[in-house]
Amino acid sequence: MRDFNENNATEGVLKSFESIQNERIKQLMGSIVKHMHEVVKETEPTFEEWLKAIEFLTKTGQKCDDRRQEFILFSDVMGVSMLIDTINNRKHHNETESTVLGPFHAPAPEIELGDNIANNVKGEKCIVKGRVKDVKGNNLPDVSVDVWQSGPDGLYDVQKENNVVDLRGRMKTDENGNYFFKTVKPQFYPVPTDGPVGEILNFLGRHPFRPAHIHFMVKAKGFVDLTTHVFIDGDPYLDSDTVFAVKESLIRTLCESKDPDDGSPCKELTFNIILEEEN
Numbered sequence: 001m002r003d004f005n006e007n008n009a010t011e012g013v014l015k016s017f018e019s020i021q022n023e024r025i026k027q028l029m030g031s032i033v034k035h036m037h038e039v040v041k042e043t044e045p046t047f048e049e050w051l052k053a054i055e056f057l058t059k060t061g062q063k064c065d066d067r068r069q070e071f072i073l074f075s076d077v078m079g080v081s082m083l084i085d086t087i088n089n090r091k092h093h094n095e096t097e098s099t100v101l102g103p104f105h106a107p108a109p110e111i112e113l114g115d116n117i118a119n120n121v122k123g124e125k126c127i128v129k130g131r132v133k134d135v136k137g138n139n140l141p142d143v144s145v146d147v148w149q150s151g152p153d154g155l156y157d158v159q160k161e162n163n164v165v166d167l168r169g170r171m172k173t174d175e176n177g178n179y180f181f182k183t184v185k186p187q188f189y190p191v192p193t194d195g196p197v198g199e200i201l202n203f204l205g206r207h208p209f210r211p212a213h214i215h216f217m218v219k220a221k222g223f224v225d226l227t228t229h230v231f232i233d234g235d236p237y238l239d240s241d242t243v244f245a246v247k248e249s250l251i252r253t254l255c256e257s258k259d260p261d262d263g264s265p266c267k268e269l270t271f272n273i274i275l276e277e278e279n
Ligand SMILES: [Fe+2]
Pocket: 102, 104, 149, 150, 210, 213, 215
């Protein structure tokens, strides 16, 4: 094309996509370009502002490695991850709602029901239990329940240099659909703020905190995979989660209880899960 200008810019770039064979890529790229051009035309950035944006994306990429995913974090704090999650997990029945995967999922060791997943941290002991059912209320045995959480220091194991796997485990529900594990009480924590996303949050005057939660990834043959969290009632950040992941239906109360093994006092959290059958 010649004489590229403000009026024909978008049309010109879209025309250059005409030979794309893959219709989905054509649709995605077309939409991205249309919206990017709209933003530029609406806000008319200076060269300095444009370079700042390029610099931010560059630094975000440079912050990523096999343990740190700054782009997921950026997507999370901008609400994009939750929007994609919501669109891809529209609720059809009474199944448990999903929420973001987050950047800290990693392969977990297999554990037996009742095992303690907190091996290298000190914290308030907590029992987590529940039953997995289908939407009709039938118990689901042999379901894979993968859990992970941060420690009382607010860090996940993958954020630490010592390479010790902790506070994560994968178990199977028993013949009645029950799962049960021991851990430490989760508490609120900040997302990593030592990178460009931290700078953006600071610049926007936003706090980096996420309310206390435990992550769940639940899989059963013939059912839709569920990625979700359970949140703790009363947490100060339930209404301002920096990644917008809180759903009312996922909040549970932490009760006082006793460890069934030694009778010592501990906290207890019950989180029953309902899976939706695959079509
Ligand atoms: Fe988390």
